[in-house]
Structures are given as structure tokens and as C-alpha cells.
Amino acid sequence: MATVTRGPSMQKSIRVALDVETARIYGRHILEGIAKYLKTTKPWSVYLEEHELDRDPREFLKRWDGEAIITRSILTPEAVDEIKRRQLVVVDVGDMGPPTEFTRIQSADSVIGSIAAKHLLERGFESLACCSFSKEHWSARRREGFAAEVRQHGFTASCYESWRAGKQTWQHEQSELVEWLRTLPKPVGVFATNDLRGQHVLEACRRIDLAVPESVAVVGVDNDEVLCGLCQPQLTSIIPDSERIGYEAAYWLDRILVGSTDAPAAVEVPPRGIAVRQSSDVYAVSDPTVAAALRFIREHACEGISVSDVLEHISVSRSWLERQFRKYVNHSPQVEIRTVQVRRCKELLKSTTLPLEKIAGLTGFDHPEYMSVVFKRETKETPGRYRKRHADGRS
Numbered sequence: 001m002a003t004v005t006r007g008p009s010m011q012k013s014i015r016v017a018l019d020v021e022t023a024r025i026y027g028r029h030i031l032e033g034i035a036k037y038l039k040t041t042k043p044w045s046v047y048l049e050e051h052e053l054d055r056d057p058r059e060f061l062k063r064w065d066g067e068a069i070i071t072r073s074i075l076t077p078e079a080v081d082e083i084k085r086r087q088l089v090v091v092d093v094g095d096m097g098p099p100t101e102f103t104r105i106q107s108a109d110s111v112i113g114s115i116a117a118k119h120l121l122e123r124g125f126e127s128l129a130c131c132s133f134s135k136e137h138w139s140a141r142r143r144e145g146f147a148a149e150v151r152q153h154g155f156t157a158s159c160y161e162s163w164r165a166g167k168q169t170w171q172h173e174q175s176e177l178v179e180w181l182r183t184l185p186k187p188v189g190v191f192a193t194n195d196l197r198g199q200h201v202l203e204a205c206r207r208i209d210l211a212v213p214e215s216v217a218v219v220g221v222d223n224d225e226v227l228c229g230l231c232q233p234q235l236t237s238i239i240p241d242s243e244r245i246g247y248e249a250a251y252w253l254d255r256i257l258v259g260s261t262d263a264p265a266a267v268e269v270p271p272r273g274i275a276v277r278q279s280s281d282v283y284a285v286s287d288p289t290v291a292a293a294l295r296f297i298r299e300h301a302c303e304g305i306s307v308s309d310v311l312e313h314i315s316v317s318r319s320w321l322e323r324q325f326r327k328y329v330n331h332s333p334q335v336e337i338r339t340v341q342v343r344r345c346k347e348l349l350k351s352t353t354l355p356l357e358k359i360a361g362l363t364g365f366d367h368p369e370y371m372s373v374v375f376k377r378e379t380k381e382t383p384g385r386y387r388k389r390h391a392d393g394r395s
Contacts, residue, residue, distance in 0.1 A: 015066030016044040021053045025224040026242045033246025070249045075100045091249045095138035105249045107240045108268040113145025116219045120189030124284035127188040129158040139193040146191045177204035186215045187284045195220040195227045198235045213282040214291040223275050233278035241272045285328045301340035304364035307333045342378045349387040
């Protein structure tokens, strides 16, 4: 059982501080979960400040007087002493420090690492690696979960670690990452313990012209859609259920406030799944010529290329390329071209309001009518229906 520090006598409106960072997607989703819970129960009087991670909770405690806290801050012994002195009820949703005596709700980080390993193993990668942060509890748990899953399949994972922020220059960090990537047997699947780390890996690959995902496939964590979209190519990312973390934290805080003594010491919330994007949407290919063909298709399919253009680029016969594609990716080069085009069509239909004529031009089709025929053949629905269905899902 977690230690429960009881607050003062119950009031009509409980004063609760939400010590959760607002600048990152993970923290904002925790706040969304708390908000969802509050729609189902008596509202709290909420205190919230805009801030980043890494602040000392004692700072805002000087400015606020209330009964309870949901916190993402690192609870140092001094912070715990101040919380006890104030007789505050606490639920900890942090993951940067070691567990405390308060109920903690956090992501199942080892499961996140395991899912990343399974994703890469399913794509045929036998060379596997993890890019992590030094001295970060959450990152270490994800790394350990990844390594354990890899070992279960008879492989080992190389690991690179460095400080999370502010410890060295960007140029120095990139130089070290480049040297590490050069040492890895290719093709290699790399698990980055969050999306920002994934962006670091992708940038290092770009600097030395390592083909992603053909030579290096990359998987991140957090599914920060803005950051994943800024990556080139777009970053595959595991989706933590941080909204559920917020909901569970609010639920258990309410339970403790009304006198419940059954609050768990810890709750680990499994991730929702994985958003597969271009950075890992490939099967491991050891043949460098086939890898070069796949990269050429990925980069130029939406320019309207044909198989003849691929053959001209890599200087092999059509029969050889057809055989090798069947061997490594289980379909023809033409199917690969269409797959890339249709995937881009889906992205544009979901994320823009561009007319079909414009989308056809951006995806390598001469006419929107032909694009619609190909799209329906591949997806079993028209572009208009696909767009409407995803628009309905957002509303």
C-alpha cells in the first residue's frame, strides 16, 4: 500500500494543484485525462501554472494553499518533507525520479520497450540498437524492456546513451551519434526512447546519407504528431496512454480524499499501440541494390516514376529486380510504387482539404480519375469516403 497523507477536513470544493508540464504532449494528455474524469464527478478548484519539467514543487507551494496535488515533478526528500508538513494528499504521475511513498501512476515503460523490439523483429531486423538518455529512470526502463525482448529472440542490442539536455553541444552530440551509427551492422532497427531522441537519430542518419528506413529503421515514443511530422522521413512512434494516466490519477486522488485506504503503491498503464510511419515501414533488406531501389521508390514514387526509372537508377535487369523484390518484400517493384503513392494520398486526404486534382498531382498521378481508381482498388473505398470517415473520426 502507498503511504497516504491526509489533508484537512473535506470542503465543498477541494483545492487541487496540477503540477504537470504544459509544454509537452505527454503532460497535456495527462491534463486531458484529468479533465475527462472531472466531467463525471464533483469539480475541484484547480490550480495550474504553465511550466516545463524539472522544477522543484516547493516553488509553487509557496504561492498556493490547498489540499491535494497531482505532480510530475521529481519528489526530492526535501519536497516530500514539505508535502508532509503541509499535510497534502499526493498522487505522483512522474517518471523521472525513483518511486516515492505516494501512489504513482505511470507508463508501463518496459512494455513500451518490448513493443518497439517486437515491431522491428517482425520486420526482419536482426541487428538491433537502442538510443537512450543517461541517468533517466523512464528511459532506462524502456531500454531494459527493449533489450529483454531482443534477448528472448536470441539477439543482442547495442546501446548509445548521452545526457538528455544541456550537457553538451548539439554538434558534439550529433558527431557521437554519427560515429555510433557507423559501427552498427546494417540494416539495423533503432529504438529511440522518445520522439525527440528519434529526431536526433534521423538527423544523424541524414548527415551521413544513411537510408531511412532501408538501412536504419527508427522507432520513437510519445507520438507527438508535430515532432513526428517534422522528421524526415516521418517518425514511427509508440503511443503511451498518458490520458488514462491522468484519469487514473484523478480517480485515485478522489478515493484518497474521501478516506479510502486501498490506493495502490503503483499503477503501470500500458501503451495504446504504435503509429507506424515511414521511418520503420519497411522489411529488413540485406541486399544493398534492393535497398537502393526501395529508397529510390520511397523518394520519387510521388513524382510519377515507373519501374523503368528504377532500373535506370540502379542499373540491373528487370527480371533480376522482380526476383529480388519477390524474395525480400514479397511483391513487385510496381506494387511498391503504388503502395508509396497510396500512402501519401491517405496522408493528404486526412490532413488537408486539398481537392483531388491537387492531391493527384502531388502523388504522381496524371489524372484524379485514375488516382481514384487505384485508391479504391487498394483500400476498398473512394478517396472521398476515406476523407469523410477520418474527418468524422476527428469531430
